[in-house]
Amino acid sequence: MLKEERQQFILNEVGIHNRVLLTDIADQLNVSVDTVRRDIKELHAAKLLKKVHGGAVSLGFNNYNPTGKKIYSLDKKSQIAEKALGLIKDGQVILISGGTTNLELARMLPPKLKLTCFTPSLPIAVQLLGKNNIEVIFIGGRLSKDSQITVGGSAINMLSEIKVDICFLGTNSIHPMEGLTEFDWEIVQMKKAMIHSSRKVVSPCISEKLGSTQRYKICGVEEVDVLITELEPWDVKLDAFKNLNIQIV
Amino acid sequence: MLKEERQQFILNEVGIHNRVLLTDIADQLNVSVDTVRRDIKELHAAKLLKKVHGGAVSLGFNNYNPTGKKIYSLDKKSQIAEKALGLIKDGQVILISGGTTNLELARMLPPKLKLTCFTPSLPIAVQLLGKNNIEVIFIGGRLSKDSQITVGGSAINMLSEIKVDICFLGTNSIHPMEGLTEFDWEIVQMKKAMIHSSRKVVSPCISEKLGSTQRYKICGVEEVDVLITELEPWDVKLDAFKNLNIQIV
């Protein structure tokens, strides 16, 4: 096996899952972890991915990981995604925004579930396309390289023409008083449009992001119907959100 | 065995598999690894492949087909794609339909080329997103599972709002009298809309499809400005297309 092939494989994995574990790769390719470590080191130097403790993450998605150090939060994201699955009923029409938590959700959708899914996220569309019982409708528009979702007037226009049962709104920052915030203006516009197109807004959010704020405001907390975190319902970090007419899962 | 033959063989292998091992080639051709090494060195100098430790990889190797479908007659398609590259000028606005030949084209777009690309194809969008100098605009709509392009009214609507310099129209069947045909009605509608949105229509088409017809008609041959095949210009298979006011590449 050529070094190039290995590195390509790693990049592919990162491209698909947005994260890889050193040990996973070493296992799949039957090479030592040292070798994979060295490969990732090179790819990192070549700025093709980001090396982190335990593995690597995709460059485009460090938006969702401002610290860039917690790739193990995947477990948390899976937990959140699993809870989110419980909100979906067969035959519904849903809207999935970008972000790694939502990508996990898309991955975990059971094959037998019949759905119509709207999404502006390229990786999520790829994921959903693999599921035979899901009708995928892609929100067109200009693709943002960082977030890998479509943005801009055309996308917002298309969103304005739909009304879905549930929207899973990837959440960068949520604060009990300040509401949902983002640092990218274009994504703010997209998320506003998504909220407007949905009867029910679900906000999957890992606990690190609870209480944080960013530059631009999307909406107040009252616009969110359901907040999903990986925490147990009685966790103190959730106290601030408990009297805001939000369902907490 | 002539040096020329060997090098052709190597290029062919690289074209098909995207990578070759030095030892494999030496073994298959019954020559020493040194000879193969020298060949690869020359081909590398001629920029026909990339020499790496242990073998060689194709030039567009650092790319990935996320949907994982196998592409047949890749070598021919690469040749077509390479010819198609010659039609694109820096700064243009282009529209790329679906199909594996066009995916090859997307793969081979040089990183330094500045372009605005519209596409309804998911794999092509993924491919283009990796190129920093290309602005990608995705034609939204319902994603068709088998063709992996968006179809339907919404997509056609979005197409109706644009006008691009060149459209690379993946071609299933082309016949000198019957024109371009397709077997999927929805794709026919998409292609019609694409032609309508383009100042120049380029039809990349491998020779097997020349002269064949399908169920539904997209347009007459006169709508196509350029026909690209892998054949040499004087090939008899092209004779039937020579008096139709089409540029043949």
Added chain:
DNA sequence: CAAATATATGCAAAAAACTGCAAATCATGC
């Protein structure tokens, strides 16, 4: 803080690349 896990470093074996050289092959001119 301590256990578990991940990283960095030095090292040695294996694989591959480079170098120089000689034999074989081929084209060319006489």
Added chain:
DNA sequence: GCATGATTTGCAGTTTTTTGCATATATTTG
């Protein structure tokens, strides 16, 4: 037909790269 020179090919020795392992250090997590 044959000598000449250029090119090609394979071989042996040396150098470089890659890879896995062992050990020491650093980081994460409960």
